[in-house]
Amino acid sequence: MTETPIHKGLAGVVVDTTAISKVNPDTNSLLYRGYPVQDLAAHCSFEEVAYLLWHGELPSPDQLAEMEKLERSLRPLDARTKTLIDALPTTAHPMDVVRTAVSQLGTFDDTLLQPEGLTDRTLNEGRAMYLFAQLPAIVAYDQRRRRGEDLIEPRDDLGYSANFLWMTFGSEPAPAVEQAFNVSMILYAEHSFNASTFTARVVTSTLSDLYSAVTGAIGALKGPLHGGANEAVMAVFGEIGTADRADDWLEAALAEKRKIMGFGHRVYKHGDSRVPTMKAVLDDLVEHAGRRDLGDLYDALEQAMTSRKNILPNLDYPAGPAYHLMGFDTATFTPLFVASRVTGWTAHIMEQLESNSLIRPLSEYVGPDQREVPARP
Numbered sequence: 001m002t003e004t005p006i007h008k009g010l011a012g013v014v015v016d017t018t019a020i021s022k023v024n025p026d027t028n029s030l031l032y033r034g035y036p037v038q039d040l041a042a043h044c045s046f047e048e049v050a051y052l053l054w055h056g057e058l059p060s061p062d063q064l065a066e067m068e069k070l071e072r073s074l075r076p077l078d079a080r081t082k083t084l085i086d087a088l089p090t091t092a093h094p095m096d097v098v099r100t101a102v103s104q105l106g107t108f109d110d111t112l113l114q115p116e117g118l119t120d121r122t123l124n125e126g127r128a129m130y131l132f133a134q135l136p137a138i139v140a141y142d143q144r145r146r147r148g149e150d151l152i153e154p155r156d157d158l159g160y161s162a163n164f165l166w167m168t169f170g171s172e173p174a175p176a177v178e179q180a181f182n183v184s185m186i187l188y189a190e191h192s193f194n195a196s197t198f199t200a201r202v203v204t205s206t207l208s209d210l211y212s213a214v215t216g217a218i219g220a221l222k223g224p225l226h227g228g229a230n231e232a233v234m235a236v237f238g239e240i241g242t243a244d245r246a247d248d249w250l251e252a253a254l255a256e257k258r259k260i261m262g263f264g265h266r267v268y269k270h271g272d273s274r275v276p277t278m279k280a281v282l283d284d285l286v287e288h289a290g291r292r293d294l295g296d297l298y299d300a301l302e303q304a305m306t307s308r309k310n311i312l313p314n315l316d317y318p319a320g321p322a323y324h325l326m327g328f329d330t331a332t333f334t335p336l337f338v339a340s341r342v343t344g345w346t347a348h349i350m351e352q353l354e355s356n357s358l359i360r361p362l363s364e365y366v367g368p369d370q371r372e373v374p375a376r377p
């Protein structure tokens, strides 16, 4: 063994600069391009935040109108994607369906065939917009077909969030639900060099294409230590059942050395900056749906976890039950995260290309010393 320090999990390692977002665990804050995320959630549509992440500034009214027109024109599910989704088993996890659909979209893009087409900024902006517009159709249709329901065509008189809910449920959402969904999309959109975004940057650093980078990022997001935790939170709630059982359940789970989904974070050690905003949204949904039982269970597990481990909730903890109360199936929660985070991923892909360096760390070899291949019989 050499003296070279090993940074397992790259914990604490700064690998590059970024101008897209700033996660500050000391002040418990998160800025997108300088703006506090809770202020963006209070005042902006998700479309405006997507524009901000991609272009560095909030759109002017004309720029927003142009962007909305383009996004609305790209909403209908590509017929070839529908055929693909219909061919996939309903037993497959929805994240695998989304990953496969995004990968397929890459095969339709002829501009990838020329090497200079892979990295062109204008083309990548167009691809980012295309995925942004198509993902609601993919996620909504996959949930519907699992329920034995037909595709619902998008409405171009609705904003992104209302249309997403329309395509999923076939009815116009209550204003409180639309606003809750819009806030969740904004909060999930971007978080610096998290595992999925870093995956997208690693793929991009080889000068591969944007669809490949997003496909890889979806694979990284699926895991329960990352985006898959929002879905896992509902499984935990199902196991616990009612608020009065939370403390005993937690004691047993910790005795088994289980990780409690929706708690803890690699960067935030004193709480996740996004949780208060998402918890306020959840409280509204609990009121709206008359589901105090779910709110009580949420509070009871949080209190038990705080007093036993002093480990605080991350964004997935309030987002899981919030999506449940909006009517989404549990397995659709992480695909919703994809539909949001595609904005951050694609902003990072474009930033990586602006000053690219192949991402290729070193490893410390701990296998056998050099030896001779024995004579083969």
Ligand SMILES: CC(=O)SCCNC(=O)CCNC(=O)[C@H](O)C(C)(C)COP(=O)(O)OP(=O)(O)OC[C@H]1O[C@@H](n2cnc3c(N)ncnc32)[C@H](O)[C@@H]1OP(=O)(O)O
Residues within 6 Å of the ligand: 009, 224, 225, 226, 227, 229, 258, 259, 260, 261, 262, 263, 264, 265, 266, 267, 309, 311, 314, 315, 316
């Ligand atoms: C949007 C997002 O992706 S947010 C993250 C979503 N993921 C989850 O909610 C999954 C549950 N949480 C976890 O597994 C972890 O907190 C992670 C993966 C998010 C962060 O992990 P790390 O930064 O590597 O923290 P690490 O695993 O070193 O934890 C430090 C200590 O706290 C404990 N700990 C951290 N999180 C949890 C948890 N959720 N449940 C139980 N114990 C925990 C660890 O066991 C460890 O204890 P030890 O020192 O006695 O071994």
Ligand SMILES: O=C([O-])CC(=O)C(=O)O
Residues within 6 Å of the ligand: 188, 190, 191, 193, 194, 195, 226, 265, 266, 267, 314, 315
């Ligand atoms: O930053 C992280 O490691 C995980 C996270 O919260 C996110 O991606 O939103």
